[in-house]
Amino acid sequence: MTDATTNLKLPPSGAPLPHSVCVLPFSPTAPEALSEAQKKVYLAPQLTLMWWKFKRHRLALASGIFLLVLYASILICEFLAPYDYQSRHVDFIRSPPQRVHLFHEGTFVGPFVYGRKYELDMNALRRTYTEDRTRVEPIRFFCRGDPYMFWGLIKGDRHLFCPAEGGTLFLLGTDRLGRDMLSRMIYGARISLTIGLIGITVSFTLGIIIGGLAGYYGGTFDLVVQRVIEIIQSLPHIPLWLALSAIMPPSWSPIAVYFTITLILGLMDWTGLARAVRSKLLSLRENDYVVAAQLMGASTPRIVFRHLVPGFMSHLIASATITIPTMILGETALSFLGLGLRPPITSWGVMLNEAQNINVVVLYPWLVFPVVPVIVVILAFNFLGDGLRDAADPY
Amino acid sequence: MLRYIVRRVLIMIPTLFITSALIFTVMELPPSDYFETYVAEMAAQGEKADMSRVEFLKKEYGLDKPPVERYFRWIAGFVQGDFGYSFEYEMPVSDLVGDRLLMTILVSFLTILATWLIAFPIGIYSATHQYSWGDYGLTFLGLLGIAIPHFLLALIVMYFANVWFGLSIGGLMDPKYFNQPMSWEKAQSILAHIWIPVLIIGAGGTGTMVRSIRANLLDELQKQYYVTARAKGLSPFKALVKYPLRMSLNFFVSHIGDVLPTIVSGSELTAVVLSLQTTGPLLLRALQSQDMYLAGSFLLFLSCLTVIGVLISDIALGFLDPRVRLQGGATK
Numbered sequence: 001m002t003d004a005t006t007n008l009k010l011p012p013s014g015a016p017l018p019h020s021v022c023v024l025p026f027s028p029t030a031p032e033a034l035s036e037a038q039k040k041v042y043l044a045p046q047l048t049l050m051w052w053k054f055k056r057h058r059l060a061l062a063s064g065i066f067l068l069v070l071y072a073s074i075l076i077c078e079f080l081a082p083y084d085y086q087s088r089h090v091d092f093i094r095s096p097p098q099r100v101h102l103f104h105e106g107t108f109v110g111p112f113v114y115g116r117k118y119e120l121d122m123n124a125l126r127r128t129y130t131e132d133r134t135r136v137e138p139i140r141f142f143c144r145g146d147p148y149m150f151w152g153l154i155k156g157d158r159h160l161f162c163p164a165e166g167g168t169l170f171l172l173g174t175d176r177l178g179r180d181m182l183s184r185m186i187y188g189a190r191i192s193l194t195i196g197l198i199g200i201t202v203s204f205t206l207g208i209i210i211g212g213l214a215g216y217y218g219g220t221f222d223l224v225v226q227r228v229i230e231i232i233q234s235l236p237h238i239p240l241w242l243a244l245s246a247i248m249p250p251s252w253s254p255i256a257v258y259f260t261i262t263l264i265l266g267l268m269d270w271t272g273l274a275r276a277v278r279s280k281l282l283s284l285r286e287n288d289y290v291v292a293a294q295l296m297g298a299s300t301p302r303i304v305f306r307h308l309v310p311g312f313m314s315h316l317i318a319s320a321t322i323t324i325p326t327m328i329l330g331e332t333a334l335s336f337l338g339l340g341l342r343p344p345i346t347s348w349g350v351m352l353n354e355a356q357n358i359n360v361v362v363l364y365p366w367l368v369f370p371v372v373p374v375i376v377v378i379l380a381f382n383f384l385g386d387g388l389r390d391a392a393d394p395y
Numbered sequence: 396m397l398r399y400i401v402r403r404v405l406i407m408i409p410t411l412f413i414t415s416a417l418i419f420t421v422m423e424l425p426p427s428d429y430f431e432t433y434v435a436e437m438a439a440q441g442e443k444a445d446m447s448r449v450e451f452l453k454k455e456y457g458l459d460k461p462p463v464e465r466y467f468r469w470i471a472g473f474v475q476g477d478f479g480y481s482f483e484y485e486m487p488v489s490d491l492v493g494d495r496l497l498m499t500i501l502v503s504f505l506t507i508l509a510t511w512l513i514a515f516p517i518g519i520y521s522a523t524h525q526y527s528w529g530d531y532g533l534t535f536l537g538l539l540g541i542a543i544p545h546f547l548l549a550l551i552v553m554y555f556a557n558v559w560f561g562l563s564i565g566g567l568m569d570p571k572y573f574n575q576p577m578s579w580e581k582a583q584s585i586l587a588h589i590w591i592p593v594l595i596i597g598a599g600g601t602g603t604m605v606r607s608i609r610a611n612l613l614d615e616l617q618k619q620y621y622v623t624a625r626a627k628g629l630s631p632f633k634a635l636v637k638y639p640l641r642m643s644l645n646f647f648v649s650h651i652g653d654v655l656p657t658i659v660s661g662s663e664l665t666a667v668v669l670s671l672q673t674t675g676p677l678l679l680r681a682l683q684s685q686d687m688y689l690a691g692s693f694l695l696f697l698s699c700l701t702v703i704g705v706l707i708s709d710i711a712l713g714f715l716d717p718r719v720r721l722q723g724g725a726t727k
Contacts, residue, residue: 227409227410227413228413230410231410231413231414231417233652233653233656234410234414234652234656234698234701234702234705235414235417235656235698235701236656236657236659236660236663236697236698236701237656237657237660238660238661238663238664239659239660239663239678239693239694239697240421240694242663242678242679242682243418243421243422243682243690243694244421246682246683246685247421247424247425247685249425325541325542329544332544333544333545333546333664336544336546337664337667337679339679339682339683352544352546352547355547355550356668357550358550358553358554358557361550361551361554362554368547368550368551371543371544371547374542374544375539375542375543378541378542379538379539379542382538382541382542
């Protein structure tokens, strides 16, 4: 067809045009046909598109993988930690971190630490720990150490790595009761990381239900919800968290305290999500497919939760990811002030409770280490949230 | 404009009313009250509390009345400037609160000011130099500000402030000015100390603000009016200041409403660590000992502070943006 038209020489003016008919078969879809490569992009399902877009955000991808690994690790923290989180080493109270060496006097021995000696410095009235350069204590791997109950169910004593027989291995030092900081941090992750997840589940559910109904019904209900949200948002959160945690009776079990704290964190946090849901719904409910659903006799909850909410679920998940850090920080702050979780439950906040005054920062700086995972996790959640938000709308 | 302000103030009244009811409920939730805890504590120490005095105090403060009545008595007193009585300190709450509340307001105000002064130029720089090293670095710094728990930052900064600048550890002023009337030297001492809490409390807020300004300004910079302005030959700086910056200023003011509760919260925590003479440490103590009038009044004061802050930001927004004052008033 193209040949026939481009090679055509125009006849002199006034002369009749030559008649030409294209003999090739004509298919109406031919101009819209897609090549294989194009097909892959244009016909990709939404989730695939999101994944592609998300993958381009390198930092978010790395953060996502990092968080996945971290969350996977809390499943097996009994195995990962070299010691039990409650086992005390009375000879090594507030012992500084031990460095891992590979070479002893020029010869390779594999990862090992030097032994520890401690003396009481009677002048400063403090314990001083010195390295005993003659005692080489190689680290053992997949070894037997402190016995534990895996998930409180199965007995075990295997650890990923543990100290040499009769030796010590305090890679991040010990606290005031001589407990290994690293092990406690690994166990603490279990509480600190899940508290954000449970809290966000509470606020997510509340936000979607309240915001969804307010946005769909509008009117008086919407007005009341709007006011309530404004009030809750104008309250300073931490003092209110403090008040709510302070009224928990001290007789409650640590597990009850744990769940109440997550509930408190979640109860104050749903407002932002509810607002987002509401404003989305306000614009979406005018769509034709909603009218269609109404005409077919679908009930309101069905229309809201089956037809409308899935339309912006990805946005919601992205914004929820960004609010998880608030919860982790909230728990840390509450526990730091002694109003949050209580021992024997161990979280990063509970551990930081020991680093409450300036003496600790000066004399035993390793007690501040639990802040490192807090910062890293919060940064990771922020990056992940950014990436998810960009990917939530892949078109 | 006047109508808008009046409407905005009228909306505030039910808000404060509900807030106070909420706070009162929270204070009422614990099954025991201060006196019961007190009697139990005395009994645990092997002493006998003076029951007649306890009964008298209970009657005096209406603790034997039903909660609804007590609530209205509390609120009625509040309006008249009688904030109740602190059981623990055996002083009227107003005597305890006064100075500390003033300090909290001062710290919060300076923090907002600092947040603005720092966040505004950084946000503009980040937006105009998107994806440059400076942008990455500053964004990361802002994120770090969000991610570090306030109280720990406070501890570390306090340590270094002492080592490098020789400032006394903790507190809002040099210890020798405690319980002294305000003087020029005392004010100077306060100024020398106050920047530590201001910076610490502002860290998180600044981070959030930089991020929002950056995102907001980036949106504006892609709009047609900016392209037109550049296309007709306006210099980049002038085009930026004349149009997009004014747009993002709106948002800047309305953002105070979001930031203020965070700042007040943060200042409470930081104050505990730095032992500032603000409301924080006293509030914590009052909450722990169930000194309900003291704690409740503090919470209500702090809420009032944020509600009034939001009111001011809304009014300022009304001045800046006619759309806001001509529409329903509530944020849509």
